[in-house]
Amino acid sequence: MKNADVRLITRILIFNVTLLVVGIGTFTLFHLQRERQHLFDVSRQHADVLLSTVERSIANAMCTGNTEEVQIVLELVGNSPHLRKVQIFHPDGRVLRSSRATEIGQPVDVRDLQLFRNGERDGIFVADNEEWLSIQSVIRSGSACIVCHEADEEVLGVLGLHVSLAETREQLRATTALFAGSTLIMVVVLVAGISWVLLRFVQRPLGQLAGLMTQVEQGDLAVRAKPLHNDEIGQLALGFNAMVDNLENARKQLQDYHFQQMEHADRLASVGEMATGVAHEIKNPLAGISAAIEVLSEAFDRDDERKSVVDEVLVQIARLNKTATDLLHFGRPGRPEFSHVDINDLVGRTLFFADQHPEAGNVERRKSLADALPPVWVDAKQIQQVLFNIVINALQAMEQGGTLHVATELHEQDGRQWVRIRVADSGPGIPPEAFEQIFTPFFTTKSQGTGLGLAICRRLLEEHRGRLFMESRPGQGAVFTIELPADPVGNNAKGGDDCGQT
Numbered sequence: 001m002k003n004a005d006v007r008l009i010t011r012i013l014i015f016n017v018t019l020l021v022v023g024i025g026t027f028t029l030f031h032l033q034r035e036r037q038h039l040f041d042v043s044r045q046h047a048d049v050l051l052s053t054v055e056r057s058i059a060n061a062m063c064t065g066n067t068e069e070v071q072i073v074l075e076l077v078g079n080s081p082h083l084r085k086v087q088i089f090h091p092d093g094r095v096l097r098s099s100r101a102t103e104i105g106q107p108v109d110v111r112d113l114q115l116f117r118n119g120e121r122d123g124i125f126v127a128d129n130e131e132w133l134s135i136q137s138v139i140r141s142g143s144a145c146i147v148c149h150e151a152d153e154e155v156l157g158v159l160g161l162h163v164s165l166a167e168t169r170e171q172l173r174a175t176t177a178l179f180a181g182s183t184l185i186m187v188v189v190l191v192a193g194i195s196w197v198l199l200r201f202v203q204r205p206l207g208q209l210a211g212l213m214t215q216v217e218q219g220d221l222a223v224r225a226k227p228l229h230n231d232e233i234g235q236l237a238l239g240f241n242a243m244v245d246n247l248e249n250a251r252k253q254l255q256d257y258h259f260q261q262m263e264h265a266d267r268l269a270s271v272g273e274m275a276t277g278v279a280h281e282i283k284n285p286l287a288g289i290s291a292a293i294e295v296l297s298e299a300f301d302r303d304d305e306r307k308s309v310v311d312e313v314l315v316q317i318a319r320l321n322k323t324a325t326d327l328l329h330f331g332r333p334g335r336p337e338f339s340h341v342d343i344n345d346l347v348g349r350t351l352f353f354a355d356q357h358p359e360a361g362n363v364e365r366r367k368s369l370a371d372a373l374p375p376v377w378v379d380a381k382q383i384q385q386v387l388f389n390i391v392i393n394a395l396q397a398m399e400q401g402g403t404l405h406v407a408t409e410l411h412e413q414d415g416r417q418w419v420r421i422r423v424a425d426s427g428p429g430i431p432p433e434a435f436e437q438i439f440t441p442f443f444t445t446k447s448q449g450t451g452l453g454l455a456i457c458r459r460l461l462e463e464h465r466g467r468l469f470m471e472s473r474p475g476q477g478a479v480f481t482i483e484l485p486a487d488p489v490g491n492n493a494k495g496g497d498d499c500g501q502t
């Protein structure tokens, strides 16, 4: 993360520097170009003034045909340190007069002749290792000229001079150096400023956040970011703090939940042990008492009033015995004896027994059994016990009458096949607040209930890798769904389950 934000800052810096260099560079080049143009224009103006001066100086001498004086003027002017030469050449390319007397009669420099022939007034060229501005003025024939020249000669000659550009070049060099220096300083100052801002306001807080994130990643949820500025990164730090707060709360809740679950499991384990012990202690004396009371009951005549009291005691002893048996089952369920079982068969047998139950009278019973269900590998007695308990609960929930619907089907989920038994009743249903509790041992809403039935069901299905679901809406009955894996022989031994309500 730290490397990542260093790379980000580097990228932003490179981008900024490039933009600055291109932007300021273009601006500087544009101004340099203008400055150069200006300096050359000034040189051209000076040369122009000089050329006019020479023109005027030789005008009289030319009118009077005094060529000697013309030569003297040219030589005088040509002595100036900034001038290379001053000359008059014939349009045919011959030098007529020149401040360099040796060039008189020689062919004029081709570049000067070219300027004239192209009709251009000035041009720049290099000679004697120096740069010169050549500027020309055409001498045309006038009325005074016919004394020495032919009447049809329109152009009598070309007056030209070579002005040195060394000073202009020097000024240009100084200006360029000044521009380049100031541009460089500007770029350096701007880059330094931007880097400082980026490092202080972006890289530092981001680096701090990245460090804290690593600490959180390693499990330290006590860390919090201190927002350095009230900007987007400050908001990010606050968001980070809120996120860590939430994480810490979630972890606390999870720990509490885990702790409760452990406590619950512990309690269940001890309850199971205690229940088994108590059930053992109760069952043997109960058997003795029951046998004794039966003997007593036989001693009374049929119409003896005391016989009905004794028989009622026998019923209560039978109920106590069932509770003790349930406790034993819950505390130490017997090892399942697996075999291939046809679930439709098992449903049929269970419903037959349930039909004998006193509460079955008012209830309409319906059965929808799926064809060709694969056999399941289960302990038939235990699964029948589960189904029987759920059916009896349903019947008891419909004391005032209703409909019991038992259905079987083959269900496929996550590439696995499950044989399903659904037991639906039209009783009062289960209130949402009891959803969690009904599978807890000893939770019962019945005066004669033990609250162990569904807890035992869940335990037995665990042994079969089966699942138990419950759906219910108050006033609309309850649906209990048992799912058993339709796996090949032996694969559904204990190892995990999903029992609960939806």
Ligand code: ADP
Residues within 6 Å of the ligand: 389, 393, 394, 397, 425, 427, 428, 429, 430, 438, 443, 444, 445, 446, 448, 449, 450, 451, 452, 453, 454, 455, 478
């Ligand atoms: P018991 O039947 O001894 O009460 P169970 O564990 O079998 O114990 O059931 C626990 C509780 O679940 C019942 O007391 C009842 O309140 C609720 N219950 C179970 N089945 C149904 C049902 N079909 N309709 C309404 N309530 C039910």
